[in-house]
Amino acid sequence: MPESFVSTKMPYAEYVFGRVNMPYEAYIKNDLDVIAQTISGDPTSTRALGLPRGHFNEQESVFVEADKLMVNKSSKEVKQKLKAFEEKESKIKAAERDYTSNLISWYSATSKDKAKKRILANKLYKNIRQLFQQYGSASEVPSTKVGIGQQYSSTLSKASETVVKPDMLDLLAEYLETVGSKERADTIKKLSSQLRDLKEKQIKDGKSKIPAEILKTTSKLATGGLASRR
Numbered sequence: 001m002p003e004s005f006v007s008t009k010m011p012y013a014e015y016v017f018g019r020v021n022m023p024y025e026a027y028i029k030n031d032l033d034v035i036a037q038t039i040s041g042d043p044t045s046t047r048a049l050g051l052p053r054g055h056f057n058e059q060e061s062v063f064v065e066a067d068k069l070m071v072n073k074s075s076k077e078v079k080q081k082l083k084a085f086e087e088k089e090s091k092i093k094a095a096e097r098d099y100t101s102n103l104i105s106w107y108s109a110t111s112k113d114k115a116k117k118r119i120l121a122n123k124l125y126k127n128i129r130q131l132f133q134q135y136g137s138a139s140e141v142p143s144t145k146v147g148i149g150q151q152y153s154s155t156l157s158k159a160s161e162t163v164v165k166p167d168m169l170d171l172l173a174e175y176l177e178t179v180g181s182k183e184r185a186d187t188i189k190k191l192s193s194q195l196r197d198l199k200e201k202q203i204k205d206g207k208s209k210i211p212a213e214i215l216k217t218t219s220k221l222a223t224g225g226l227a228s229r230r
Contacts, residue, residue: 129221
């Protein structure tokens with residue numbers, strides 16, 4: 001509930017230059033030596049402990065001496081942000097339901113019913129375009145200084161495991177190619193490959209350019225010929 005949220009204010013320079021960043025290895029070991037560095041010894045000031053960024057999540061900090069912070073109720077600001085988030089989340093969920101429903105219909109259609117399967121494939125392609133348009137809107141909610149925002153990256157990472165699975169995209173691409181829609185098939189193949197690379201690259205080097213590449217690929221989903229009669 002919005003009324004459960006509180007906020008505090010401190011000078012940005014004080015937060016950034018006083019912050020102690022905790023390495024991932026120290027976080028796993030719960031290294032008290034790093035945590036102790038945030039204790040200021042000053043009754044009127046405290047230092048933030050910057051937590052390592054997990055996957056694509058936004059930067060998080062904690063305050064060991066949180067009792068020194070002056071907190072304020074922030075329900076008005078939270079209500080405004082929650083409303084924007086909830087509206088976008090609702091649109092994403094609706095797009096995911098449409099995609100999943102049409103994916104099941106397309107996958108279940110027999111090869112004998114060629115016309116129906118072809119129509120469903122074109123509809124499914126449109127669903128993918130609409131779905132990734134909604135995913136792209138996720139970057140508009142957070143205030144961030146790192147390009148398209150980690151929320152977009154986090155949404156993609158989650159979706160590739162639970163909704164838009166690369167294996168199913170591969171099947172759709174293969175089908176589109178067989179019915180003469182090569183350009184669309186190539187775009188779906190590329191998207192599938194990028195979604196597979198997403199988590200691997202993030203785990204390997206802690207950051208990834210893949211989300212920006214996916215944004216570029218999905219912007220091309222409006223192009224390409226329809227699946228045609230064969």
